[in-house]
Amino acid sequence: MKIRPATAKDATILAALAIQIWLHTYAEEGVDHTTADYVINEFTPQNFxxxxxxxxxxxLIADxxxxxVAYAVVDIASPCPSNQALDVELDTLYVQEYFAGQGIGRALVAxxxxxxxxxKGHTDFWLTAYYQNENALAFYRKLGFVEIGTTVFEMGEDQYKNLVLAYRPESLRQQPNIVI
Structure with a gap:
């Protein structure tokens, strides 16, 4: 496995991966018009x-x-809605199901x-995850992420509860009274 920065020529690959992984993860009841509109408009080569x-x-792309087979999108200037001191967001971490459990997600987080x-001179960052995505939540918690709030993901007219999780370095996890 190799992790590398994405380039403009990866835009089509990123769009295809995003659609495939997103639909597999979230379209558990099939694809309706709202879902189709979202993925077709959101995950385009031009947007990437x-x-x-x-x-x-x-x-970052994992090859x-x-x-x-996986990618991560990081926004280095995105204040956390639950804690403004956190200013880096892991916006997306997608791993194809075929490659889950092989350490690729862990390598991307590292x-x-x-x-x-x-x-930025620190390793703290935050992310949101759908509150019913137990696989993702278990993965993040295993890596030491902690829940620090909730937010809402909007798709069309629907709203979905997401948890806000923060990555804290080992030294902070050992000191439960420190809040990041």
């Missing part, structure tokens, strides 16, 4: 090209045998922490 041009966005350390 625009993200790659944004100086606050970092996208296995020269094929993209790479993100190194990237943030190099750019």
């Amino acid at each position: 090209r625009e993200l790659l041009q944004d100086d606050t966005i970092r996208i 296995v045998a020269d094929h993209a 790479s993100i922490a190194k990237l943030i350390q190099a750019e």
Whole structure:
């Protein structure tokens, strides 16, 4: 496995991965008009090209045998709604189901922490996860993420509860009275 920064020529691959993983994760009852509209409009090569041009966005891709199997989108200037002191968001961490449980997500999180350390001087960051996505929540909790609030994801006219999780370095996790 190799983790690398995404480039503009990866935009189509990122769009295909995003649609495939998102639908597999969230379209448990099938695809309706709202879901179809969301993925077709949100996960486009053009949107990924625009993200790659944004100086606050970092996208990492995990390749296995020269094929993209996972990616992460990090916003290095995104204040957390539950704690304004956290200013780096892991916006997306998607791993194809075929490659789940092989350490790819863990390697991406470690790479993100190194990237943030190099750019911001710390390793703290936050993310949101759908409150019923037990696989993702178990993964994040195993890595030491802690719940610090809730937020809402809007798709069409529907709203979905998400948990806000924060990544805290080991030294802080051992001191429960410290709040980040």
